[in-house]
Amino acid sequence: MSNFRIFTNNPSVAGAYGAIVQPIDGGVGQVFNAVRDAVHLGAELISHPLSGSLKPNESPFKSVLLSTTRGPVQRASLTVIEDAAAVFERLPIKARLYSTQVMADFECVDLDLTRQAMRSLPAGFHTYAETEGGADRHDI
Amino acid sequence: MRLEIGDIIIKDIQFADTTCVKQGVLYINRQELAEAAGADERIKSVEVFLARPGESVRILPVKDVIEPRVKIDGAGCIFPGFMGGVEQAGEGRTHALKGAAVVTTGKIVGFQEGIIDMTGLGADYTPFSKTQNVVVKVEPVEGIKQHEHEVVVRLAGLRAANYLGMAGKTAEPDAIRVFETKPLLEQASQFKDLPKVLYVYMLQTQGLLHNTYYYGVDVKQIVPTFMYPTEAMDGAIISGNCVSACDKNPTFAHQNNPVIEDLYAQHGKQLNFIGCIITNENVTLADKERSSNMTAKLVQYLGADAVIISEEGFGNPDADLVMNCNKIEKLGIKTVLITDEYAGQDGGSQSLADSTPSGDACVSAGNANMVITLPPMAQVIGYPEVANVIAGGWEGSLLPDGGIRAEIQVITGATNELGLHTLTTKAV
Numbered sequence: 001m002s003n004f005r006i007f008t009n010n011p012s013v014a015g016a017y018g019a020i021v022q023p024i025d026g027g028v029g030q031v032f033n034a035v036r037d038a039v040h041l042g043a044e045l046i047s048h049p050l051s052g053s054l055k056p057n058e059s060p061f062k063s064v065l066l067s068t069t070r071g072p073v074q075r076a077s078l079t080v081i082e083d084a085a086a087v088f089e090r091l092p093i094k095a096r097l098y099s100t101q102v103m104a105d106f107e108c109v110d111l112d113l114t115r116q117a118m119r120s121l122p123a124g125f126h127t128y129a130e131t132e133g134g135a136d137r138h139d140i
Numbered sequence: 141m142r143l144e145i146g147d148i149i150i151k152d153i154q155f156a157d158t159t160c161v162k163q164g165v166l167y168i169n170r171q172e173l174a175e176a177a178g179a180d181e182r183i184k185s186v187e188v189f190l191a192r193p194g195e196s197v198r199i200l201p202v203k204d205v206i207e208p209r210v211k212i213d214g215a216g217c218i219f220p221g222f223m224g225g226v227e228q229a230g231e232g233r234t235h236a237l238k239g240a241a242v243v244t245t246g247k248i249v250g251f252q253e254g255i256i257d258m259t260g261l262g263a264d265y266t267p268f269s270k271t272q273n274v275v276v277k278v279e280p281v282e283g284i285k286q287h288e289h290e291v292v293v294r295l296a297g298l299r300a301a302n303y304l305g306m307a308g309k310t311a312e313p314d315a316i317r318v319f320e321t322k323p324l325l326e327q328a329s330q331f332k333d334l335p336k337v338l339y340v341y342m343l344q345t346q347g348l349l350h351n352t353y354y355y356g357v358d359v360k361q362i363v364p365t366f367m368y369p370t371e372a373m374d375g376a377i378i379s380g381n382c383v384s385a386c387d388k389n390p391t392f393a394h395q396n397n398p399v400i401e402d403l404y405a406q407h408g409k410q411l412n413f414i415g416c417i418i419t420n421e422n423v424t425l426a427d428k429e430r431s432s433n434m435t436a437k438l439v440q441y442l443g444a445d446a447v448i449i450s451e452e453g454f455g456n457p458d459a460d461l462v463m464n465c466n467k468i469e470k471l472g473i474k475t476v477l478i479t480d481e482y483a484g485q486d487g488g489s490q491s492l493a494d495s496t497p498s499g500d501a502c503v504s505a506g507n508a509n510m511v512i513t514l515p516p517m518a519q520v521i522g523y524p525e526v527a528n529v530i531a532g533g534w535e536g537s538l539l540p541d542g543g544i545r546a547e548i549q550v551i552t553g554a555t556n557e558l559g560l561h562t563l564t565t566k567a568v
Contacts (some may be wrong), residue, residue: 048425048459050455050458051347052347052455053346053453053455054251054383058251059531065424080459084455086493087455090489090490102529105251108249109286112347112348113346115347116422120424121424
C-alpha cells in the first residue's frame with residue numbers, strides 16, 4: 001500500500017506504475033481537475049503539474065504525483081494546482097490528431113518526467129519499483 | 141580564475157580539401173567533419189550542410205547550436221566531461237571561431253520544434269540567422285530509442301564543434317578579451333567599494349529533452365554550487381534540451397552568456413562580479429525547496445549585495461524562479477529576474493505561472509505566444525515533415541505554400557532568457 005498516487009491520463013505511466021496510478025479518462029484539463037479535487041480533500045502535491053516545457057495545451061498527456069493524505073487543505077499545493085489550471089485555461093488548445101508515433105513520443109516524454117519525480121521522491125513517501133517491461137507499450 | 145578569449149572572426153564558410161581558417165574564411169573538409177561527428181557506432185549517417193546569413197534556407201528541427209572553440213593554454217579541453225577528462229575549465233587561453241556555429245538537427249521526437257530561418261521575417265527572430273552555420277544532420281541506426289537518440293545527436297554536435305574548433309588552434313585572433321574573477325576574499329577586496337554581484341544561473345533539468353550537463357554531470361542530480369563565470373566560456377555547461385525552443389539555452393548561449401559578459405563589462409566599474417551559482421529546475425516540489433534554500437544560503441555566505449537570476453523555460457521553472465527570488469530577498473539581498481512570457485497570443489494574459497511581490501525588478505525577454513507567419517524557404521535542411529506536428533504549432537500551421545504560421549516559441553532562441561536574442565523594446 002503506497003502513501004502516494006500518480007494521477008495520469010498517460011497509458012505508458014499506467015503501464016509502468018500500475019498499482020499506484022489513479023487513471024484519468026480525458027485530457028490534461030480532466031487530470032488537473034482531479035488533482036485539484038484531491039488537493040481540496042487534503043492531498044499534497046509532490047511533483048509540479050506544469051512539469052516539462054511542453055505546454056499543457058500541447059501535450060495530450062499529463063501525470064502528477066500526489067500524497068494520499070486526507071485532512072486540512074495544503075495551501076501551497078492548492079495555489080500551485082490553481083495556477084497551473086489557470087495557465088491551461090488561458091492557452092488555446094493546440095493538441096490535434098497526431099500519428100501513433102507522435103503520440104508515443106508525447107507519452108515517452110511525460111513518462112520520463114514522471115520517472116524523474118519517482119527518482120527524487122521526498123523521504124516519507126514509499127518507494128515503488130517500476131513494473132518491469134510495463135513501459136514498453138510503444139517500445140519506449 | 142583568468143581566461144583569455146581569442147576571437148577569430150569568421151565571415152564566410154566554404155567546403156575545401158583542408159579544414160583551416162584563412163582571412164576570415166572557415167574552410168571545411170566535409171568528409172572529415174562528417175567522420176569526426178559520426179564517430180559513434182550508434183550513428184548510421186551524418187550529412188553536413190552550410191547555411192549562410194541571407195540564404196533561403198530553413199533548418200528544422202534544431203537540436204543544439206554550438207560555437208567551435210579550442211583550448212590553447214590551460215587545463216583540459218572544451219566541453220570537459222564530454223570531449224575529454226574533467227579537468228577544471230575556465231583558465232588560460234581559448235580561441236573561438238566567432239561568427240561560426242555548428243547546428244545539429246535530428247528528429248528525436250515527432251513534435252520537435254526549433255526553427256532557424258536564414259532569411260525573411262523568421263530570421264529577424266533568431267540570433268542564429270546571423271551566424272555562418274555548419275549544419276550537422278545525424279541519422280541514428282535503426283532501433284535507437286528516444287533517450288539514446290538524444291545522447292547520440294548531442295555528442296555528435298560536440299564532436300563536430302570540437303573538430304572545427306581545432307582549426308582555430310593556429311589562427312591569429314582578431315581580438316583578445318580577458319575575463320577574470322579571483323578567489324572570493326581577494327575578489328571582494330579588489331573592488332571593495334563596489335557592490336558585490338552574484339549571478340544565479342538556473343538550468344533546465346526536468347527529464348528527457350529537458351536536461352543540462354555540467355562537466356558531464358546531469359544537473360538535476362547536483363545541489364547548487366559555485367561556478368567561476370569563465371568555466372561556462374570553456375563549455376562546462378552543455379545543453380541537452382530543445383523543447384519549446386524559444387527559451388531554451390543552446391550550448392552556444394552558455395558559451396556566450398550575455399549576462400556573464402555584461403557583468404564582466406561592468407566589473408570594477410559599477411560592480412564587483414564575484415561569480416555564479418548554478419542551480420536546477422527539477423520536477424518535484426521538494427527538490428525546488430531544497431535547491432532554492434541552498435541557493436539562498438550560498439548567496440548569503442558569499443556575501444553578495446545583489447543578485448541577477450536568469451530562468452530557463454516557463455511553467456514549472458517559474459516556481460523555482462519565485463522561490464529563489466523570495467528566499468534571497470528575504471535575506472535583504474536585492475534581486476533582478478530575467479524571464480520570458482507566455483502571455484497569450486494577444487499578450488494580454490498573466491505572463492508567468494507563478495509570481496511574487498518581491499519580484500519587483502524583472503526583465504522580460506518577450507512573449508513566446510506571439511504569432512508569426514514564416515515565409516516558405518527554397519531549401520529545408522533537416523526533417524521538413526515535422527513542420528505540421530511541431531508542439532508550438534496547431535492544425536493547419538503548415539501553410540500550402542510551405543510557410544509556417546506558429547507562435548515564436550518554435551524559433552530557436554526567439555525569447556532567450558539569457559538575452560542572447562534579437563527582441564528589444566523601443567520608447568515611443
